[in-house]
Amino acid sequence: MSQRGSSFPGPLSTVLPWSFSFQPRDFSLPNSSWGSDMRRLYEHYNSQWVWRRLPSYNRSLKYTTGTVWKVRSFSRRLVFTRNIREQRAAFEYVVFVNKQEQKCVCVFQAGHLLEGPPGHVHGGAISTMIDTVTGTHATYLSGPVMTANLNINYRSPIPLGSTVLLTCSLDKKEGRKTFFPCQVTNTYSSKLHTEATGLFLSITMGHLLGG
């Protein structure tokens, strides 16, 4: 199994040095809780050179900034989707980007802690994953961004424990604004579960730090 894409390849890596990286756990690598659909799709995308796996950590700034005081103020905080220790329990996912086509896919296995309607995934958990995937793609293409608007239509419920595919593309860029449509389907792309559009605004890091 190849392990390509071990460093974040987007614009952030040129802006922010990685001087505080110390081999943190990469949550987007396969683990024993992944079911057969997760593994099959992971292998499918990981084996094609046009798709690049993005690593995923449980702290957003500790591993991306080179400024000591920022590390001190952010390092104890954990990224929402990566802060549940028990594998399989919540958000198991891996994101791949296709730079040529400006597309991004996420293979997502929804764990039992994400229940909304009996036996099915909570709408807030689905929107979390849509925000994460479109936000990751926006960051990859445009550098630091914040979600300004998420518009979501839930078309069919997602069974708890199942694996789904999120597909996101770049629609248009207008100055600081970037628009990303996103669909959530079953793993064969034959059933639509959710469709959404995300609007992201490019920001400076000062915006996040209250500057």
Ligand SMILES: CCCCC/C=C\C/C=C\C/C=C\C/C=C\CCCC(=O)SCCNC(=O)CCNC(=O)[C@H](O)C(C)(C)COP(=O)(O)OP(=O)(O)OC[C@H]1O[C@@H](n2cnc3c(N)ncnc32)[C@H](O)[C@@H]1OP(=O)(O)O
């Ligand atoms: C998010 C982390 C970024 C840092 C990255 C660093 C390291 C991380 C590494 C990797 C990250 C990987 C993955 C990311 C994972 C998850 C993503 C989660 C993202 C989120 O979960 S993030 C939380 C929820 N998010 C907020 O908490 C935003 C609160 N909000 C604001 O902070 C401001 O509101 C802001 C910045 C959005 C805009 O403020 P602003 O002052 O910069 O811009 P302004 O208002 O002037 O608008 C300029 C033009 O955008 C139009 N515009 C604005 N808002 C609009 C809207 N809602 N609808 C339609 N158009 C809108 C205006 O109409 C105008 O348009 P025009 O130019 O045409 O007049």
